[in-house]
Amino acid sequence: xxxxxxxxxxxxxxxxxxxxxxxxxxxxxxxxxxxxxxxxxxxxxxxxxxxxxxxxxxxxxxxxxxxxxxxxxxxxxxxxxxxxxxxxxxxxxxxxxxxxxxxxxxxxxxxxxxxxxxxxxxxxxxxxxxxxxxxxxxxxxxxxxxxxxxxxxxxxxxxxxx
Numbered sequence: 008x009x010x011x012x013x014x015x016x017x018x019x020x021x022x023x024x025x026x027x028x029x030x031x032x033x034x035x036x037x038x039x040x041x042x043x044x045x046x047x048x049x050x051x052x053x054x055x056x057x058x059x060x061x062x063x064x065x066x067x068x069x070x071x072x073x074x075x076x077x078x079x080x081x082x083x084x085x086x087x088x089x090x091x092x093x094x095x096x097x098x099x100x101x102x103x104x105x106x107x108x109x110x111x112x113x114x115x116x117x118x119x120x121x122x123x124x125x126x127x128x129x130x131x132x133x134x135x136x137x138x139x140x141x142x143x144x145x146x147x148x149x150x151x152x153x154x155x156x157x158x159x160x161x162x163x164x165x166x167x168x169x
Contacts, residue, residue: 008076010063010162011084014047016142017151022053023060024092026142027080030059030165031093045083045090060142061167064104064153067160074100078164096164106150106157120150124161124169133169140167 012023024047028036038049065072077095082088105123110116122129122137129137138149141161161169 008071009079009081009084010065011081012063014082017148021142022050022057023142024082025050025054026057026060028093029054029057030061031096034093036092041090041092045088045092047082047090047092058139061140061165062161062163064141064161065159066157067162070160072098072101072160072162074098078162099163099166100168101163102161102169104157104159104161106153106155108156120153127169129169137169 012021012027014021014023016023024036024041028034036049036054041047041049074097076098078098079091079095080093081091083090102124103126106120107123108117108120111118122134124137134149135146138144138146141149143149143152
C-alpha cells in the first residue's frame with residue numbers, strides 16, 4: 008500500500024526522504040530519479056548527519072495495515088510529480104499507538120502527555136527513542152506534532168518493537 012510522506016512537518020522541512028533512505032540497509036538513494044520525477048533536491052548533508060526514520064505513525068481507523076503488506080513510500084502522492092523514493096519494503100509489524108494528554112483539575116492545565124504502545128505506557132527514555140525513530144529531532148518536536156490526544160498505528164519496516 009502507498010504511504011505518502013510530507014516534506015514539511017511543524018512548518019519545517021521533514022527530510023523524510025533522507026531519513027527513511029538512511030534507515031534502509033544497503034540502499035543508495037536514486038537522487039537523479041528524485042530530481043527528475045519529483046523536483047526534489049536530495050540533501051546529502053542531512054543524510055550524513057540525520058538519524059534514520061524506521062517507522063511511521065498513521066491514524067489507520069480501518070486497521071488496514073498488517074505485517075507482510077508492501078510499503079510504497081512516496082512523496083507528491085496523487086500528483087503528476089508522484090515519486091516512490093525507496094524500493095517496496097514489507098511491513099514487518101504494526102503496533103497500536105496512543106498519545107494521551109492528562110488534564111490536571113487542580114492546576115486546570117494539561118500535564119505531560121503519556122504515550123502508549125500496545126497498551127503499555129512508554130518511559131521517558133522510550134518516548135525520546137520513539138520520537139527520533141519516527142523522524143523527529145526530539146520529543147519536543149514529536150509533541151508539537153502530536154499536540155492532542157491521538158490514536159493510530161505505528162507501521163514498522165524494521166524488526167524494532169516497543
